[in-house]
Amino acid sequence: MTAPGAAPDVVFEDVSKFYGEVLGVNKVTLHIPAGITSLVGPNGSGKTTLMNLMTGLIHPDRGAIAVRGLSPRDPESLMRITGYATQFDSAPRWATGMDFVATGLALYGYNRAESRELAWKALEQVSLTDAADRKVAGYSKGMRQRVRLAQAIAHDPPVLVLDEPLNGLDPLVRAETIDLFRHYAAQGRHVILSSHVLQEVDVISDQVILIANGMIVAEGEIRNVRDEMVEHPSQFIIRCRDASRIASLLFNESHVTEIRMNDDRLGLLVMTRDREEFSRALTRVAVAGHVIDGVIPADENVDALYEYLIGGRS
């Protein structure tokens, strides 16, 4: 829950949405605090539906949604505080980059001069200033992605909803955009994005939401989610030279449940129920003279969570 004085959450309360027979989301309850939140799940799991619900583009069949206290049934107020960058590519054929962003701003009530100024600032944030006067239709994929981001941030919304914002961006621009998100998160904004690249999700997110088949499978900070999953023992990869000897020593420990040896006999995959005890045991083994080159926790990342929670389902 949020601390008093902090920005209120984005809250979903038992929300369901169906498109005729087709499932959107099914009984979703969420409390999303400020910071960077990543939505992760297979295609068709309901991520875009959630985003459309959050921004008020569609209404739930059941349940209630509150975005920082505002309801999507009050679209005028809600849409002022949200910025949405969709995954779909559809700028008008006549629009230049500047037109695209500035026209959107005009809809918020800014006059022409203000619109252009704010649009320019947004385009600067995404490094599109030199292409601002070219038609969006002539942009490369990465540039179109960035101009959509620009129109989402232009009116400085406290809640950003971004559908796969890093798709198609080269590594440099990715890093810059992630910095921008971090900057926003530090300012206390909500940055809610969806992504398929789990490595990045791991590094940038404050919390994750895993969704599959229209239902929330897990939410929270990655480490905490992992901690809650006690039915899965922690996994560690050990790089060492004397693998069989070390394995037999580790088997003596009560918390170790399973050990697998790597094909090259220079590594072990150890599963243990108690991480701290395991670390201590390893230190003892190392000090006793066995060479241990590397220790890597194998499953405290979103990849492993995904595998455990969603992996078998589709």
Added chain:
Amino acid sequence: MAVYKRGYERYDGPLTSHTTRLLAMPRFAWARLMDQKLVVILLALSMLWPLLCGGFIYLANHLSLLQGFGGKDLGKMVEINGKFFLIFMNTQAVFSVLLAALTGPGLIAPDLANNALPLYFSRPLTRLDYIGARMAVLVALLSMITWIPGSVLFVMQSSMAGRTWFAANWHLGGAIVGGFLLRIALLSMVALTCSAWVKWRIVAGALVLGFFFILAGVSQMINAILRVEFGSLFNPSRAMYIIWSAMLGVEAPSGPTAWECVSVLAGLVVVLAMILERKLRPVEVIS
């Protein structure tokens, strides 16, 4: 007992010749066309007139059968000559336009609709190969209802009418084949270009029909309003008619000469080829 591990294996064997590869495209396209009921029905309908003409030729050469209906006078009316074949060609021309409009769009439009061209051109296939392969289907289809039945009719007539008739009219055979081939060339280019221009097959089909019928209307307008004759140059069907008349030795209607028509049509084909070439780039170059 043995356990077999069989999955994807890289093909390492001999590859087919260039012609065989090219023929794959028409084969697939043909199979799909013959699956469509409408195409088969239209093909069948297109054979009606040749059949009728065949019957006509038979009767003309066996006037004894018509003894009861007027004898020798009738004989003069049913003379098989250039004019007869001209009428035959004109009717088949209409069917050929319909057939081209029905089948042409399905040839290129599906490839363009979802950007499949890079997949073709990353294979040993030049743009000329691609267009040729597509045209081959249309040419084969249209030939079936144009010069093939036409040649059959001509041979029928020659064999029934005897050497004298043949000696006087042998050039008709060449004219039939040649005239139809010209028509096929023009039609194929129009159909392929429309197919490449417009993504929706129905619209492309309408465009093909429109090309001929609307231009016919436009040329009439030009002729009537400006009180000239050269408006007919803008009517491809009429231009063809004039050319055929010349080839078959029938007196041409007033208006542009055959050579003028040939040049206009040749220019048209060149323009269409240029448009087609632009549309069929594997990669869009935006300067």
Added chain:
Amino acid sequence: MPSVIEIDNLRVMLGRREILKGISCRLGISGAGKAIGLLGPNGAGKSTLIQTLLGFHRPISGSARVMGYDCHRQVRQVRSRIGYMPESDSFIGNMTAVSFLRLMGEISGLPREVALEKAHETLFHVGLGEARYRTLGTYSLGMKQMAKLAQAIVHGPELVILDEPTNGLDPQARQRMLKLVREMKEDHGMNVVLCSHLLGDVEQVCDEVVIMKDGLVVHQADLEAERKSNRRFVELEVAGDDSTLAESLAALGADALSEGGGRWRIVMPAQLEISDLWQVMAKLDLPVRKLTHRRDTLEEIFLKAVGHLQRTPAEAKEVVVNGSL
């Protein structure tokens, strides 16, 4: 040993702009299945290079040869040995997957019966077995990507060029795709050129990388060699109170940089061994959560090559990184 791709001073113009400004490099080894990563910022010329290899563009000067054949003058020979998976959506909507692959296979030179066999084989291989009689227009995005991969390999080419193959795929489909790419090079001996913005994918799959910027090759690295070379650079993560760790490490002559949260970057002098580190942890009673020898990850190699980093971390103790993950 002859290279798979040989590029000599290649210059290519598109319209009025010079896109490739004189590239020379040798990629891959003929006969060995290797994966080559092609990286670079947008606009660097990667797509143009790929299209030139496929013979879509004519070079103004210089040459590009694939398996010994010139890409412009011997287009047919080159194209019959290449498979290409374009980045953008590419399919024929009204054909079934099997028909589609049969057609593509036959155009590539497979005999009729073989094309039919290979169509089924390949579709099963990429995981589209159950859906192979359905038309491509009904496929989901992930399935279309797999179909695109299938048409690239159905004729068993020696070189396969994949442009952003994991684009839009969800995590499981991405792993399946990368696994297929690994199998292509390891089990079937194909050479793969992988063009991607996701450095993680490239790191997983590729043996060498070529980094382009502004129409030139700015760096070529052999990832195998990078992985094998032993740098004295260690990443450490401990639990507990690590306030005295810096001193203890300094006493041993090691340079230690704290990243907070128990994470440390340590550069070890030549005479120090890992076992000495363990001794220190044991003495200070700090459970070790993570310990790795860190080679320059691909991301840092990339950022340095395109000018964002002065030196990679393995080359420097103090690291100034602009916008790193």
